[in-house]
Amino acid sequence: MKKFRDLYIYLNNYDIEQLIKHLTDNCTNNWSRAYEREKNAVLLEEKAYCFEHTTGDGLEAAGLIIFQKDANTWFVSNIVPTAKGQLSIDEYNQILVNFFETILQPAIKNTSVTAELTNDQEFIENLIGNDAAALLNQFSAYANKFTVTSHPVDRKKWFDFILSVNSKGVKLDPNLLSMSLIEKGWSQEAVDKLVTEYEFADALLNYTKGK
Secondary structure, three states: OEOOOOEEEEOOOOOHHHHHHHHHHOOOOOEEEOHHHHHHHHHOOOOEEEEEEOOOOOOOOEEEEEEEOOOOEEEEEEEEEOOOOOOOHHHHHHHHHHHHHHHHHHHHOOOOOEEEEOOOEOOHHHHHOHHHHHHHHHHHHHOOOOOOOOOHHHHHHHHHHHHHHHHOOOOOOHHHHHHHHHHOOOOHHHHHHHHHHHHHHHHHHHHHOOO
């Protein structure tokens, strides 16, 4: 499933003001420092650095905001469109990658600063673990995709999967579960039923735990 990418900047004892200066110096063509946006952050008693991307290179116009996460880490907290109501996941990620490649990477070359750009895909096993993913695979491989969980054996495998995920305290996005089931050959009707069952069972289990 596609997701918004994150960009983390690790200073490793490098001065943030010096890094921002390098980023600002690297702003050419469609990128510029957005000082006015930074003033708004100051009014909210928050430290932020802002950059702005304008159209002309095939990407949308948007403002990019860098906030502090902890003493060593800064991150792009948001990319806000300036000429339209909302950015799609692809549009958001394209702007972030462009900033990373054209502005950030040249700025941190030969410094102690490192950066991490996360993946644009969410894989279910990364969230729930390989053991729970294996249970889902077993259920999908052997279950009757017409009767769904009517057979006791299929129902047991499905419940084993739900219990495994719940025991980890993981919040499984229904959309991610839905996409995973569709990829495994389930019909949309069956997927809707399974996702509804999962959400109900997960909520019930959490209730019994006092959550």
